[in-house]
Amino acid sequence: MATNLAQKPTASADERVPASLESVVIRFAGDSGDGMQLTGTQFTHSTALMGTDLATFPDFPAEIRAPTGTTFGVSAYQINFGARRVLTAGDQPDVLVAMNPAALKTNLGALKTGGTLVVDTGSFNDRTLAKAGYTSNPLEDGTLTPYNVVRLDISKMTLESVKEFGLSNKEAMRCKNMWTLGLMLWMYGRQRQSVVDWLKGKFAKSQQLADANIAAVNAGHAFGETAELAGDMSHFTVGSAEVAPGVYRTITGAESLALGLVAGGKLAGLDIMLGSYPITPASTLLHQLARLKEHGVVTFQAEDEIAAICSAIGASFAGALGVTSSSGPGIALKGEALGLAISTELPLVIVNSQRGGPSTGLPTKTEQSDLYQAIYGRNGDAPLPVIASATPGDCFEVAIEAVRIAVKYMTPVILLTDGYLANAAEPWPVPDFDSLKPFPVTFETNAENFSPFKRDPETLARNWAVPGTPGTEHRIGGIEKDFNTGNISYAADNHQLMTDTRWNKVLGIAGDIPLQEITQGEATGDLVVVGWGSTFGPIYRAVEHAIASGQKVSQIHVRHMWPLPRNLGDLLKGFKKVLVPEMNKGQFATVLRDNYLVDAIRLNQVNGQPFKVSRLTEVIDETLA
Amino acid sequence: MNELSPQKLTAKDFASDQEVRWCPGCGDYAILKSVQKTLADIEADPANTVFVSGIGCSSRFPYYMATYGFHTIHGRAPAFATGIKLANPKLDVWMVTGDGDGLSIGGNHLLHVLRRNVDLQILLFNNEIYGLTKGQYSPTSRPGTRSPSSPSGSIERNLNPCAFALAAGARFVARTVDTDQKHMPEILKRAHGHRGASFVEIYQNCIVFNDGVFANFTDKKSAPERQLRAEHGHRLTFGASNEKGLRLDREKVAIEVVTIGENGITEDDILMHDETDPVLAHLLATLDGPDMPVVVGVIFNNPAETYDAGVTQQVEKARAAKPNADMKELLFAGSTWTVD
Numbered sequence: 005m006a007t008n009l010a011q012k013p014t015a016s017a018d019e020r021v022p023a024s025l026e027s028v029v030i031r032f033a034g035d036s037g038d039g040m041q042l043t044g045t046q047f048t049h050s051t052a053l054m055g056t057d058l059a060t061f062p063d064f065p066a067e068i069r070a071p072t073g074t075t076f077g078v079s080a081y082q083i084n085f086g087a088r089r090v091l092t093a094g095d096q097p098d099v100l101v102a103m104n105p106a107a108l109k110t111n112l113g114a115l116k117t118g119g120t121l122v123v124d125t126g127s128f129n130d131r132t133l134a135k136a137g138y139t140s141n142p143l144e145d146g147t148l149t150p151y152n153v154v155r156l157d158i159s160k161m162t163l164e165s166v167k168e169f170g171l172s173n174k175e176a177m178r179c180k181n182m183w184t185l186g187l188m189l190w191m192y193g194r195q196r197q198s199v200v201d202w203l204k205g206k207f208a209k210s211q212q213l214a215d216a217n218i219a220a221v222n223a224g225h226a227f228g229e230t231a232e233l234a235g236d237m238s239h240f241t242v243g244s245a246e247v248a249p250g251v252y253r254t255i256t257g258a259e260s261l262a263l264g265l266v267a268g269g270k271l272a273g274l275d276i277m278l279g280s281y282p283i284t285p286a287s288t289l290l291h292q293l294a295r296l297k298e299h300g301v302v303t304f305q306a307e308d309e310i311a312a313i314c315s316a317i318g319a320s321f322a323g324a325l326g327v328t329s330s331s332g333p334g335i336a337l338k339g340e341a342l343g344l345a346i347s348t349e350l351p352l353v354i355v356n357s358q359r360g361g362p363s364t365g366l367p368t369k370t371e372q373s374d375l376y377q378a379i380y381g382r383n384g385d386a387p388l389p390v391i392a393s394a395t396p397g398d399c400f401e402v403a404i405e406a407v408r409i410a411v412k413y414m415t416p417v418i419l420l421t422d423g424y425l426a427n428a429a430e431p432w433p434v435p436d437f438d439s440l441k442p443f444p445v446t447f448e449t450n451a452e453n454f455s456p457f458k459r460d461p462e463t464l465a466r467n468w469a470v471p472g473t474p475g476t477e478h479r480i481g482g483i484e485k486d487f488n489t490g491n492i493s494y495a496a497d498n499h500q501l502m503t504d505t506r507w508n509k510v511l512g513i514a515g516d517i518p519l520q521e522i523t524q525g526e527a528t529g530d531l532v533v534v535g536w537g538s539t540f541g542p543i544y545r546a547v548e549h550a551i552a553s554g555q556k557v558s559q560i561h562v563r564h565m566w567p568l569p570r571n572l573g574d575l576l577k578g579f580k581k582v583l584v585p586e587m588n589k590g591q592f593a594t595v596l597r598d599n600y601l602v603d604a605i606r607l608n609q610v611n612g613q614p615f616k617v618s619r620l621t622e623v624i625d626e627t628l629a
Numbered sequence: 630m631n632e633l634s635p636q637k638l639t640a641k642d643f644a645s646d647q648e649v650r651w652c653p654g655c656g657d658y659a660i661l662k663s664v665q666k667t668l669a670d671i672e673a674d675p676a677n678t679v680f681v682s683g684i685g686c687s688s689r690f691p692y693y694m695a696t697y698g699f700h701t702i703h704g705r706a707p708a709f710a711t712g713i714k715l716a717n718p719k720l721d722v723w724m725v726t727g728d729g730d731g732l733s734i735g736g737n738h739l740l741h742v743l744r745r746n747v748d749l750q751i752l753l754f755n756n757e758i759y760g761l762t763k764g765q766y767s768p769t770s771r772p773g774t775r776s777p778s779s780p781s782g783s784i785e786r787n788l789n790p791c792a793f794a795l796a797a798g799a800r801f802v803a804r805t806v807d808t809d810q811k812h813m814p815e816i817l818k819r820a821h822g823h824r825g826a827s828f829v830e831i832y833q834n835c836i837v838f839n840d841g842v843f844a845n846f847t848d849k850k851s852a853p854e855r856q857l858r859a860e861h862g863h864r865l866t867f868g869a870s871n872e873k874g875l876r877l878d879r880e881k882v883a884i885e886v887v888t889i890g891e892n893g894i895t896e897d898d899i900l901m902h903d904e905t906d907p908v909l910a911h912l913l914a915t916l917d918g919p920d921m922p923v924v925v926g927v928i929f930n931n932p933a934e935t936y937d938a939g940v941t942q943q944v945e946k947a948r949a950a951k952p953n954a955d956m957k958e959l960l961f962a963g964s965t966w967t968v969d
Contacts, residue, residue, distance in 0.1 A: 053966050198964060244968075253965045263960060270956055277716050279708075297947035298954040302715050302940060307741040311708035314701065314738075318681070318712025321699055322720065326712065344702050434965060437956040471697040471713070471720050474676040479645065479692050481700025491647060492692065 025242050027086020028192065029094030032184070033111040034103030036070055036079040039181035044081025045429070046185055046202060050194040051085045052254040052431045057245035058085035059541060061093030061614065062427045066284065066367045073135040075106045085192075087243035091541035093428065095616040099191075101184060103127060103158070105136035112147075120152045122187070124180070126159030156227075158183055165223030169216040179220035186224025193241045196221060248433065255432040257396040257425035261355065262292035264403025266299050267437065268353075269325050271404065272411045273444040275300040277319035278327045279312040281334060284367040285423040286357040289329045309337035313354070317341060320350040321480075323447065323470030325407060329355035331423075332374045333364060339382050342416055346386045346506065348480045349457075349466045351410035351417075353403070358422040358537075360612055369612030370424035372537045373588035378418045379566045379595065385503050387510040389413070390566040392420040394540035397432040399425065402563065404440065405517075411445050413513055414465040420565065422587075424614055425538045451475025457490035463516075464509035511567050520569035525551055525558030528578035530628055534604070536562045536592055539585055539615055546620035555628060565592070573600040583607060583627050585615055640665040643675065645695045656807035656833035657686060660754060661693055663813040664723075668696075670814060671821055678721045681710045683735055686761050687727040687754035687833070704735025707742035710749050711936075718937045721821075722749040728769040729759045732788055736768075743797040745936040746825040750817070753790055753828070754807075756835035757842050764838035776838075791914035791928060794828040795907065801827040802910060802929040806847050807834060812858070812925065819927050825935045846923045859913060859926035864899040867922045874899030875913075884912050886920050904930040 030047070034040045041062055048060055061082040070077030084094035100115040102108040104127040115121060125143060133141055142148055143155065162183040166176045182203070189196055200218050207214035255263075269276040278301065280290040294303040302324075306312035309330055316326030330338065335356050345352045358374045360366025378390045389409050393402040399421055406417045448454065448467035456478040457466045469476035478490060486493035487501050524547050525532075531550075535543040540561050550557040560575060562568070576582055576596070582604045584593040590606035597604050607623050609615060643665040651657045668678065678696035682688035684703035691698025697720075701709045710724045724742075731739045731753050742751070758776070759765040765778040769790065773782040794802045801823040805816040813831070820827035832843045846855035857867040857875070866874040866889075876887045876898050887894045903909060910929035916922065948954070 049964065053964055055966060055968055247968055249968050251961065251965050251967050253961070253963055266959065267956055275716070277712060279712060296959070297944045298951040299956075299959065300944070302944060304711065304715055304940075306708060306711075307737055310705060311711075311738055311741070314705040314708035315712030315715065317701075318699070318709035319716035320712075321709070322679075322713040322716035324716035326716075340702055341705065348699075434960050437960060470717075471679045472677055472717060474674075477675050477695060477697050479647075479680075479694070479698035479700065481691070481698075482702060483700065 025086070026088055027084060027090060028099065028242055029082065029084045029097045030099045030101065030188065031080055031082040031097035031111060031114065032101045033078055033080040033107035034181070035072055035106065036065055036067065036077045037072060038079070038103050039178065040079045040081050040103070043181040043185045044083060046199045047188060047194065048083050048429050049202070049254055050189060050196070050198050051083070051192075052252070052429075053198055054195060055244035055247075055252075056085045056087065056242055057090040057247060057431055058083055058429070059090045059093045060084075060429045061424065063613075064368055073104060073106055073132050075110050075136055078107050078110045080107070080111060085242055087245050089245060089247070090430075091544050092617060093614065095618050101188065103180065103184070105132050105138055105142070108142060109136045109138065112142075115151060117150045118152065120154060121148060122154045122156065122184075124158035124184075125155045126157040161223065161227065162220055165220050166216040169212050169219070171212070171216055175213070176216070179217050182217045182220040183224035186221035186226075187228045189221070190225045190228030196225060247431070250433045252431045252433055254429050255396055256288075256427055256429045257393065257399045257421055258288035258292055258357075258427070260397055260432065261289055261393070261399040261403050261419075261421060261426075262296065264400035265293065265327055265353065265407065266296055266301060267400070267440065268404040268407025269300070271440060271442045271444075272325060272407055273442070274323070274325040274411070275302065276327055277316060277324045278303045278329065279306050279315035279319070280304070280329050281306050281309045281312045283309070283331050283334045285359055285426045286329045286331045286334070286355065288426055289355060289357070309334040310341060313338040313341040313352075316352055317345050317348075317350055320345075320352055321348075321471070323468075323472070325351060325353070325411065327353045327355070329357070331357050331359045331367075332361045332377065335374065335377060336381070342388070343382050343384060343386050344482045345416040346382070346388055347482050347484075349414045349506070351414055351468075353406045353410055353417050353419060355419045355421065357426045358420060360610065366612050368423060370422045370538065370614065371587050371610055371612070372420070372422055372539070373591065373610065374420065375565065375588065375591040375595070378420055385507060387507050388416050388418060388566070389510060389513050389564070390418045390420060391563060392537045392565050393425060394537060394561055394563065396425055396428050396430045400432075400435065405563075408443050409513060409516075412443060412465060412516070413463055413509060414468060415510060420537060422538050447473065448476060449473050454478070455488060455490050456480055457485055457487065459505075464505060464512060514567040514570045517564045517567075517569060520560060520562065520572045520575055522575065523559040523561045524548065526556065527558070527575070529556035529558050530579065531555070531557045531581045531583060531624065532560055532576065532579040533557065533583045533585065533620075533624065534560045534562065534576070534592070534596065535585055536565060539587065542615040542617050542620055543585060545617040546624060549617070549621055550624050555624070557624060557628070562592075565595075568595075568599060573602075576600055576602050581605060581627055583623065585609075585620060585623070587615070637672065638669050638675070640669045643668045643673075643695050645693050647692050649693050650689065651686060652837050654836040655686070656756065656835070657690070657754065659807045659810065660752070660813070660831055660833060661690065663810055664752070664817060665694070667814045667817040667821070671818060673721060677719065678723070679713055680723050680725060681706045681713065682725040683730040684761070685727040685730045685759075686835075687725055688730055690725040704730050704733070705738055706730070707735065707738035707747075707751075711742060711745070711747050714747055714749060714937045715940060718748070718941055724749055724751045726751065726753050728753065728755045728757060728767045728790065732768045732790060732793065739793075740797045743794055743799040743826050743828060746798070746800055746933055748825055748935040748937050750820045750827045751829065753830050754833040755790055755830050756833045756839055757787075758835050758839035760835050760838055789915055790830045791828070792911065794830075795911055795914055795929060799828045799929070800825045800931050800933050801927070802914065803828070803927045804830045804832070804925045806832045806843070806856075806925060808847060816927065819930070823930060823932060825932055855922055857922035857924045859902045859904070859924050859928060861902055861904040861927065861930070863902055864896060865902050865913075866899055873922075876900060884916060884921075886922070904928065907931065
């Protein structure tokens with residue numbers, strides 16, 4: 005975890021000898037109109053280009069522009085970066101940048117005692133304080149005593165820095181975030197060029213705005229360099245992390261998922277047809293794939309969630325790889341069509357970027373509470389494989405695996421990600437595409453003795469004949485089909501046989517996925533912490549601490565949620581206790597209990613935030629006590 | 630098979646080996662026969678033809694066709710059909726739906742497939758009742774329809790399918806009658822010839838739950854007096870000796886029925902059918918009243934660019950702009966850095 009910045013830097017600010025840090029957590033917080041997400045992503049990009057490892061946590065309101073200055077309109081972006089492997093966005097920020105009273109009010113509680121608070125005093129007045137619900141000014145009433153407060157009139161200095169460009173007051177104030185970014189880039193010795201390049205591209209149509217924003221970045225940077233703020237703030241360096249050699253880029257979960265789906269399509273030899281309907285936080289995948297037409301990707305923004313999945317199933321019927329993406333409420337609407345894809349045994353990938361539920365719930369907050377829905381949530385006995393990604397970069401591999409299973413077994417596959425993974429960024433070693441094993445699809449073209457439900461005896465997958473092929477004309481649908489001919493059959497024994505076959509086909513996939521590995525620690529011990537999805541980072545750190553402090557704790561992180569890896573039950577038996585932290589009320593714990601009769605202990609949190617390492621450490625200690 | 634040209638398929642060649650399971654006397658049999666005949670007439674390639682349906686009596690249709698077929702879920706056939714066309718725009722897609730499937734549970738999808746103008750044929754079998762679920766009133770049932778779910782008579786106003794299609798932006802809207810084995814294949818051929826979403830409403834008699842609901846204009850006796858066959862470039866006349874016709878009341882912007890030879894009315898007073906005119910199409914689709922005929926035929930035909938062609942163009946344009954787009958380039962896109 006991040007080194008405590010509370011200790012005042014030992015190097016004198018006057019000597020300008022950069023203090024060296026192992027890792028730092030910064031949180032940028034401001035009004036949703038202040039451009040905090042842009043500030044955060046640009047700081048992230050600059051940091052990544054310098055070879056520093058990082059993890060991020062964008063945290064924004066569901067409203068696009070909530071009323072200015074209100075606490076519910078605060079948007080924040082947290083980044084943890086360091087000269088070591090960074091696995092979480094950090095429990096507590098070392099540095100909080102608060103652009104207005106509401107941002108201070110909602111984020112101060114997260115700041116470490118003794119942490120640095122950079123605050124725009126220019127945004128503090130009676131009106132904004134009242135809007136944020138302050139009865140007295142925290143800058144003056146002693147609220148900030150426990151922190152290292154850097155008071156800057158960022159608003160005024162920004163206006164000064166862009167004066168010469170003749171912007172309106174509103175436009176000029178919009179450069180505040182770039183001034184702040186310039187200051188933070190200086191503070192942590194980050195390069196500015198990538199930001200300048202990005203601004204030139206973003207404002208390609210307005211030289212004036214490009215120049216003003218670049219001037220604001222430079223002014224913030226220059227301020228840091230020249231200001232005499234001895235003791236308050238100083239220049240820190242965060243070195244490069246010890247990471248494996250290779251070519252890297254930053255990537256968010258949505259980006260790596262899009263790349264993985266395209267890669268999966270190419271490995272299968274199929275074009276991709278994404279049917280999707282806009283929904284937070286899943287829309288990013290639609291946006292990503294809509295720009296990849298040259299790779300044979302067709303995206304269809306359907307009229308609703310149901311049409312989205314139905315169009316994808318139609319595409320699969322016609323010989324493409326149908327993909328649909330949504331979040332919990334949208335997946336609920338897709339339920340009936342999912343049953344049809346299971347019944348007609350067509351390949352399909354369904355991506356669920358999970359968010360807080362039930363119903364509309366918390367659209368922009370992360371949760372992993374759709375596991376029951378994924379494994380069980382359909383009418384009839386309707387099994388399908390479920391797979392979950394652990395980190396933003398992991399979405400790439402998981403997407404390829406989902407495509408592989410879908411086409412090999414002629415089945416819909418649900419891929420679980422979440423709001424945190426979709427938006428969070430991390431440095432990603434760019435994979436060597438040529439090293440990935442292709443799994444080309446062979447369509448059935450032999451008309452002789454053709455039946456659409458003739459199966460591969462090993463995988464139980466039915467053959468796939470697509471319209472346009474002479475001789476294999478056939479009709480399929482959601483009514484039960486005869487095991488041999490594929491024609492409609494209401495026969496009772498046949499239904500038993502078909503239900504068993506669909507069930508066995510999906511369970512059989514367990515023989516075709518990797519055995520579960522112990523992610524960290526020994527194969528036996530006092531406690532195993534079992535996780536899945538985006539909780540990987542915090543669990544890894546907590547278990548790492550536990551092992552380092554001599555506790556007999558191991559970690560198992562599961563990717564294949566259904567069917568489960570065939571050795572998972574045996575692995576669990578090697579431990580006295582099993583702890584399952586989840587961002588839900590204990591859904592995977594139920595699955596483990598059901599399948600292995602294991603006394604899985606639940607650790608549940610649904611506050612829209614990723615787990616804190618410190619909380620996990622506490623519970624590990626309690627469980628072992 | 631026709632011995633003279635062994636390649637040419639007959640209507641029978643388009644029938645699958647499955648036993649047809651509609652009630653004896655159902656109007657669907659006549660429609661099936663007409664569609665099979667049409668496919669033979671247009672020399673359709675069974676391998677390239679796909680029938681897609683939702684749920685309901687009409688939606689069993691694909692099982693009886695010796696082509697590709699997909700019997701999907703209730704109301705969603707337009708979305709499946711769209712996906713099929715996007716995956717392979719060369720396929721010839723026919724969609725079969727009913728008044729419940731297409732206008733109740735699937736009304737949203739029907740609206741959008743028409744609006745987008747996806748290149749396919751949509752056959753809506755309108756029997757003004759739910760058949761497969763045993764006779765409840767449907768969105769096209771007339772007010773007062775007594776059914777198991779409306780024992781005191783339905784109190785909903787009925788929807789006019791062709792008016793719905795026109796309002797949704799359909800570029801081809803036509804109407805025909807199940808028993809009219811001469812008219813229907815002609816209309817189906819026209820629908821097939823139109824590039825884009827072609828909407829055909831077929832009045833279909835449900836012999837069990839709504840028998841005779843269209844008899845007042847489909848019976849051999851009443852048809853000439855109550856049915857008007859619209860033909861492009863021809864006067865909109867009807868009656869046993871075509872003595873009646875439609876005239877535009879310009880003050881009310883409404884259609885009135887007049888008789889040629891009465892009150893100085895001549896043939897020149899009768900409206901000429903222009904199937905490219907959307908205003909006339911709406912007036913014809915919504916003719917209503919005891920003295921008004923029911924208009925059948927191609928009510929509107931005014932082609933526009935299709936959705937699938939637009940999608941294909943965008944993909945081709947992107948591919949032409951980046952002919953060497955490969956996965957490697959995509960993976961390395963943006964800013965990268967090297968760790969040694």
